[in-house]
Amino acid sequence: MKTRKLILSGTMIMIALSLVITGCRKTATEDDDTAGAQDNALAEGSFNDVGQISDEAAKGSVSNYKSTEYESILSHCASVEFDTLNSADDDSITVDFGTTNCLCHDNRYRRGKLYITYTAGKKYWDSLAVITIKTAPTNNYYVNDHHVSGTKTVANKGHNSSGNMNWDINVNGQIVKANGQGSISWISTRNREWIFGETSPLDRTDDIYSITGSSNGTSAAGNNFTATITSPLIKKMNCWWIVSGTSSLDPGNGKPIRYVDFAPKSNGTCDNWISVTINGNTYYRQI
Secondary structure, eight states: OHHHHHHHHHHHHHHHHHHHHHHHHHHHTOOOOOHHHHHHHHHHHHHHHHHHHHHHHHHOOHHHHTSTTSOOSOOTTOEEEEEOSOTTSOEEEEEEOOSSOEEOTTSOEEESEEEEEEOTTOOTTSTTOEEEEEEOTTOOOEETTEEEEEEEEEEEEEEOTTSOEEEEEEEEEEEEOGGGOOEEEEEEEEEEEEEEOTTSTTOGGGOEEEEEEEEEEEOTTSOEEEEEEEEEEEEETTSSSEEEEEEEEEOSTTOOOEEEESOSSSTTOOSSEEEEEETTEEEEEEO
16 A cells, blocks of 8 residues: 555656646747847837938928927937029938937937938928938948938828828838847838828927838848738827837748737837737837
């Protein structure tokens, strides 16, 4: 009888160990890879940022958008050059952050140049205007040492059925991440709707935009991904970040869909947090 009890005890121990090992194995293989979603969000933010700089340069004056009292990205070390003398050709703006890192008002470091061209005689808020934003020919535009390059085209489509001005936006870009963390390629098609602030076009601080569309690209890990905005991304121009909205991302390689929330902590909060939900598990990340 004693021997039998020992055998049973040993059997129970083995079953318990098996359950523990199985549980550990399940945790170890849990899919918590949010890198692709973070790369897409980084690209989303970086090229929205390029557009915001273009808007500031077009709407403001040198004294305004360099002032710390003005809710802008540009800082004292950014120089801006306008070429609007010849009404027969496209107008242009060059924004130069210099050759060394410059701390801007959003607490991010920038260096290099952006080139912005407008349809001759038209501005951002003029119907049928086309704005093209490019990095310098030497590809020297950096944000927090991430190398941002490519072309962003913004076409003013006038007012939509809701009475709001809107733009079709296309991006073909690349980000070489700092510290050898790899490269992101990013192609996006967007519609940007001006849902608040049109009645005060020269006051950028009250502007709110709603962004819809999709994107695709290659993550820094070399995986192809596609992303679709599932509820409009809301961009307030007095905030550096997207304040709300959701998207779904297919990271490729047969992995499950990632569901991204741009306002995981509180809807409308100005911060750089996102949440990524995978198989019902939610992970919080900064971008």
